[in-house]
Amino acid sequence: MFYRLSGVHHTSYISDSRLYKVPADRRVALFFLALGLAAPFLIGSLYLNSYILPWLVWTAAALGLNLVTGWAGQLHLGYAAVMAVGAYSAVHAARFGVPWEFALLIGGISASVIGSLFAFAALRVKGLYLALTTLAMQFVMDWVLTHSPAISGGSHASLQAPTFALLGQPIGSDAGLYYVAFGWCLLVTVFMLNLRRTGLGRALIAVREKDYAAAILGVNSFYYKIVAFAASSFIGGVSGAILVVTFLFLVAPEQFSVAVSIQVLAMVIVGGLGSIIGTYFGVALILLMPGIVNGIVAGGASMLGLQLNIETLAHIPNAVYGALIIIILMIEPLGLGKLYGNIRDYLMVWPFDQLKK
Structure with missing residues (x-):
């Protein structure tokens, strides 16, 4: 009795392409939005920052992986590597005095550049061969992090993240860190919800289903694979940086190992591709x-x-x-x-x- 289409009349293409066609879906989304905003007042700090906060950050990261795997159909086993690039880039930028707003962007852009390299592998191989290629790049990134003291400080070292601040205001309270994670997850969710309604989203799905058929229809699979890997890596890079500054408070190579890549892929598969x-x-x-x-x-x-x-x-x-x-x-x-x-x-x-x- 909760979901009903009675009274819903689509008289234009804009009406038919609304984000939530069923009123009940819109009410459920608004309810959970209100619940997320009120969470610091309803849930204790221990559960809020130990369970809800990391769940939001990892959801944002998994949505980024779902973009390239679920929407574009490119199997990715090196997602933790781009998260590590984003985390280390943002932390190093902040340690050099760059404001955190720009440090997060630097982390996302750096991860996007590195992630675009995976796209060039996707142009030649696909399926399990692409998964093996991305897994090899994950191992390369693990080796670089553990053998480059200038980046990570060494194989068993960690870098302390500077105090997180936005617009010059330090954010150290449990509620403040939660709202940072909540805002980023909400931003990524809104982007993904709208992606499926755009030409880009439809082109990514066409590439996923059959890239040769998509090419016949005029879809440039080379371009859209690069866009998928770059956008996915940007989300992963920023998510890795936010995970460090809101939950981990330091960055170390073992936090972004190959096991993490497999774990994030498991999140996407169990949840559902796309x-x-x-x-x-x-x-x-x-x-x-x-x-x-x-x-x-x-x-x-x-x-x-x-x-x-x-x-x-x-x-x-x-x-x-x-x-x-x-x-x-x-x-x-x-x-x-x-x-x-x-x-x-x-x-x-x-x-x-x-x-x-």
């Missing part, structure tokens, strides 16, 4: 579920009087968490975003779908 709401769900599952499962297992063992050692507590949640991912993908291979779409489509006609039976 799905924005699914990306939110996928990041929440990959990032937050291990801690939730750990708490449930520890609480259940305590209620049952079971004595579990630290090693068992460390491995059981991972097994349950991995099994949960497998079950979700078995139920809906297209990810959590498609599962949400199925529920939404069911509510769109319920209970009138019972009349045909």
Whole structure:
């Protein structure tokens, strides 16, 4: 009864191409926007900055990866490398006295330049071959970071991020850092929502489906692959920098290893390729579920009087968490975003779908 198309009349192309055609979708979006703005007043600082803040930053980063993988169809296993470029570039720029507004832009542009190199590999290879190429570039970036003291300080060193400030005002409070992460995630989400309605978004989807057919239709796959990698890397670079200044407060090579690239790709796949709401769900599952499962297992063992050692507590949640991912993908291979779409489509006609039976 929540989703209804009655009373929705499209009398022009502009009306038909609205961001939210169904009023219920618009109300849900406004509700979560208001909830996000009020979160610092509703949630304690511990949960706000330990769970919600990193979830928002990683969602923005995963949306950037979804742009190149879900929209353009280019499998990317080196996304943590461009995040590292953005983080180190922004931190070094801030340490040299550049205002943080420009330091974040420098980080995004630097990551975009490096990320564009992946596009040249995408011009010659695709599929698993492209994934292997991007993975090799990730290893190259890992080697550069660990063997270049001028950049990272060394293999086991870390760089302290300067105090974050915007418009000359230092931001150090929990609520202030949260709103920075929230604002960036909101900006990336709005960009991705509008991307699908533009000619660029349709061209990226055409390249994803069949680049040869797209070329016959006049779509320059060379140009759009470069745009996809550059835009995705810019989002990843800024996200990496914001992750450092709002959550980690220092940058080290191991924070952006190949395992992080695989983790972000898992967020996108579990959430659903090309799905924005699914990306939110996928990041929440990959990032937050291990801690939730750990708490449930520890609480259940305590209620049952079971004595579990630290090693068992460390491995059981991972097994349950991995099994949960497998079950979700078995139920809906297209990810959590498609599962949400199925529920939404069911509510769109319920209970009138019972009349045909």
